[in-house]
Amino acid sequence: MTDMTLQAEKGTSLWEDAWRRLKKNKLALFGLGLLGSFVLIALITPWIAPYAYDAQNLDLGATPPSAAHWLGTDIFGRDLLTQIMYGGRISLAVGFVATAVALFIGVSWGAIAGYVGGRVDAVMMRIVDILYALPFMIFIVLLMVVFGRNLLLLFLAIGAVEWLTMARIMRGQVQTLRKQEFVEAAISLGLAPATIIRRHLIPNALGPIIVYTTLTIPSVMLLEAFLSFLGLGIQPPKTSWGLLISYGAETMEEYPWLLIFPGMALTLTLFALNFLGDGLRDALDVRRSAD
Amino acid sequence: MSLLSVSNLRVDFNTRNGHTIAVNDISFSVEKGQITAIIGESGSGKSVACYSLLGLLPQPPASIESGQALFEGQDLLQMSEAELRAIRGRDIAMIFQDPMTCLNPFMTIGDQLIEPLVYHKNLSEKHALARAKELLVEVGIRDPDTTINNYPHEFSGGMRQRVMIAMALINEPKLLIADEPTTALDVTIQAQILKLIAELQTKRDIGVIFISHDLAVVADIADQIIVMEKGLLVERGDREAIFTDAQHPYTQKLLAAIPSSIKEASTRAPEPLVRVEHLKTYFETPSQLVKAVDDVSFQINKGEILGLVGESGSGKSTIGRSILRLLPITEGTVTFAGTDVTALDKKGLRGMRRRMQMIFQDPYASLNPRMSVYDTLAEPLLLHGIESRKTVEQAVLTLMDDVGLARAFIRKYPHEFSGGQRQRIAIGRALATKPEFIVADEPVSALDVTIQAQILDLLLDLGNQYGLTMLFVSHDLAVVRHIADRIIVLYQGKIVEEGSSEALFTNPQQSYTKTLLHSIPGQSLLAG
Numbered sequence: 090m091t092d093m094t095l096q097a098e099k100g101t102s103l104w105e106d107a108w109r110r111l112k113k114n115k116l117a118l119f120g121l122g123l124l125g126s127f128v129l130i131a132l133i134t135p136w137i138a139p140y141a142y143d144a145q146n147l148d149l150g151a152t153p154p155s156a157a158h159w160l161g162t163d164i165f166g167r168d169l170l171t172q173i174m175y176g177g178r179i180s181l182a183v184g185f186v187a188t189a190v191a192l193f194i195g196v197s198w199g200a201i202a203g204y205v206g207g208r209v210d211a212v213m214m215r216i217v218d219i220l221y222a223l224p225f226m227i228f229i230v231l232l233m234v235v236f237g238r239n240l241l242l243l244f245l246a247i248g249a250v251e252w253l254t255m256a257r258i259m260r261g262q263v264q265t266l267r268k269q270e271f272v273e274a275a276i277s278l279g280l281a282p283a284t285i286i287r288r289h290l291i292p293n294a295l296g297p298i299i300v301y302t303t304l305t306i307p308s309v310m311l312l313e314a315f316l317s318f319l320g321l322g323i324q325p326p327k328t329s330w331g332l333l334i335s336y337g338a339e340t341m342e343e344y345p346w347l348l349i350f351p352g353m354a355l356t357l358t359l360f361a362l363n364f365l366g367d368g369l370r371d372a373l374d375v376r377r378s379a380d
Numbered sequence: 381m382s383l384l385s386v387s388n389l390r391v392d393f394n395t396r397n398g399h400t401i402a403v404n405d406i407s408f409s410v411e412k413g414q415i416t417a418i419i420g421e422s423g424s425g426k427s428v429a430c431y432s433l434l435g436l437l438p439q440p441p442a443s444i445e446s447g448q449a450l451f452e453g454q455d456l457l458q459m460s461e462a463e464l465r466a467i468r469g470r471d472i473a474m475i476f477q478d479p480m481t482c483l484n485p486f487m488t489i490g491d492q493l494i495e496p497l498v499y500h501k502n503l504s505e506k507h508a509l510a511r512a513k514e515l516l517v518e519v520g521i522r523d524p525d526t527t528i529n530n531y532p533h534e535f536s537g538g539m540r541q542r543v544m545i546a547m548a549l550i551n552e553p554k555l556l557i558a559d560e561p562t563t564a565l566d567v568t569i570q571a572q573i574l575k576l577i578a579e580l581q582t583k584r585d586i587g588v589i590f591i592s593h594d595l596a597v598v599a600d601i602a603d604q605i606i607v608m609e610k611g612l613l614v615e616r617g618d619r620e621a622i623f624t625d626a627q628h629p630y631t632q633k634l635l636a637a638i639p640s641s642i643k644e645a646s647t648r649a650p651e652p653l654v655r656v657e658h659l660k661t662y663f664e665t666p667s668q669l670v671k672a673v674d675d676v677s678f679q680i681n682k683g684e685i686l687g688l689v690g691e692s693g694s695g696k697s698t699i700g701r702s703i704l705r706l707l708p709i710t711e712g713t714v715t716f717a718g719t720d721v722t723a724l725d726k727k728g729l730r731g732m733r734r735r736m737q738m739i740f741q742d743p744y745a746s747l748n749p750r751m752s753v754y755d756t757l758a759e760p761l762l763l764h765g766i767e768s769r770k771t772v773e774q775a776v777l778t779l780m781d782d783v784g785l786a787r788a789f790i791r792k793y794p795h796e797f798s799g800g801q802r803q804r805i806a807i808g809r810a811l812a813t814k815p816e817f818i819v820a821d822e823p824v825s826a827l828d829v830t831i832q833a834q835i836l837d838l839l840l841d842l843g844n845q846y847g848l849t850m851l852f853v854s855h856d857l858a859v860v861r862h863i864a865d866r867i868i869v870l871y872q873g874k875i876v877e878e879g880s881s882e883a884l885f886t887n888p889q890q891s892y893t894k895t896l897l898h899s900i901p902g903q904s905l906l907a908g
Contacts (some may be wrong), residue, residue, distance in 0.1 A: 108751075138549075208882055238824045267746045269746075270740040270742060270745040271745060271746050271749075272748075273706055273746075274738065277706055277737060277738045278730075278759065279730040279731070279760075279764065280730075280763060284763075288751075288759070292748075292750040292751075375750055375795065
């Protein structure tokens, strides 16, 4: 054992360790695999989709799943599988990019506020409070009016709203952590504040952040559907899972497959994210490793 | 017949990490009118044994595998939860280590005291209050008419422990179980509480089980001593027998670990390395200005270990942190090797930190739980450019050798180590940059007694090897006497007395120093 631990781990970092532990978690690996295949499919959709995303067949209309259309067609005779594949491109992109934006701003903002404390903290958190109080719709509509409709802007706008809660969670975590002696020890070693936040505080606050992140991604996807539904996001013939679900919900009595299949795509993503998130949280918590 | 007679008690724990026998087939008895001390280090099963008797262990993970515990002829282990509840608090009462967590912060002391009387004994509130006041007087709380209406946070730690004792006694129990009741207290308060427990025990003629990790604490009060190690009862005997004629090697080890020597004064010519002049560190709270350190001047000579002694609130830790500028100083100067530390800017200070380091009290809190030994020890080396990425691993291994950690542990995380090993990691981190000066803030007070002795020896060895100058902050006089060349006694932010260890211990000048020295537990039996 001695030899193995000595040589096998040249330059192990927290992340390498976490990956080693994650590999033992079957459910998390399954989630990762599922998510990975969704992303892969989304990337190569233009080459593998059975139909063009805007190809209509009004004569056909809505048909249940068949050999030609595996998941059926919608009322305009568009292939549902193709729609879901193209919709996934938008939904996954919005979900990941907006969450990444929220994660980046929220974690840094919260960490700085929590670590510096005092007046800086008060000002930073009051800004968060004000943004919380700002009606979300007005904010988005304003952005759309000023900058015009733009997919990238949509990502940013959603991310800019979602980071608020992230910042609060992070600040709370950092506030408890910074009172611990290991932070004082880091200061007495001569580490600069930025290094302390990066190396000592953020890794210790990851658990709740990861859990919240896995919850944020699906909620961002639904938020996009809501905005698109109001005419602020994606417009037909482009589509997203959220849009497909909301259209499917309207016609669910006559054509249930139009709700079931997009719903399944979103649900599977959500499950995969939760499995992966739980697995990551455990993997990053060094105390949980049994060996 | 014994008040409590436990035979063949075995308690197991079944957890994810495996099966452990916490208490392995122990038998003992507690007599009426005697204090039985159960001594052991953490993990010895001393608390588990007592908690299992009262059904206070969560089951699972714990399970009582076998045994009998006859309390006045009834087997406690066979009782239902309802029967046990009737006995707990009435016939058998408990006192815990931390009184604050055991008192309801939203109820006055009086309300909490009379609750059992009003509900269980159907006393009228007026009678109950009168009874509560009598008890408060009995446990040494003055002016019960006012204090009875106070809330727990308005009491000091020692006073709170007195209130806890009053609460434990209110139903006139026949057996009192005290679980480390003085561990969280200052040494002078500890002496008072020990005296109080002994007095109450004699006066009321009850049986007491006193659980402690520290043999010295029970040296003055115990009638019978039981020593436990890893779930086994290794030795049992009356007090004199244990202290003068211990049979089991573990008991001998415990006794040897009690620091009792006085370090001899060094003969080196004093050459000051750190000079503290008129240091004042004040904290501003919304309601008042706390003068934690109030105009303190002293110097620390090259190569010496200066002990800084005082009770909680004396400002001893604050001085250590002020010197390292981990806290903002209100007034005064600190000079380190000719440089005015208080005048350094942020960048200059960061460079200076390499030369002055700190060892913290709690090795469970002072190590980043997400960093392996390698990460923790490599960080200062890389930060100050002492080693390059290529050579750092070798340097870390050398450091691990120095502090006595097996090299194979290099990739392990703090939670995989015991308290003593963690403190070794923390010491290694402090020594990594080869500092000239170290502030050690109560570095052994969170550790078991035998481990304490090892860490103290390690510090002394490393001090010589690295040519260290050290400020050793502690509340424990016995420890300081063992390690320090010179001692400063603090009281409420001011220096009371200063002198070589030998002089201070053999011939203290100030009355406060005398009180402190007098409070060191176990002197009667350990003096020889």
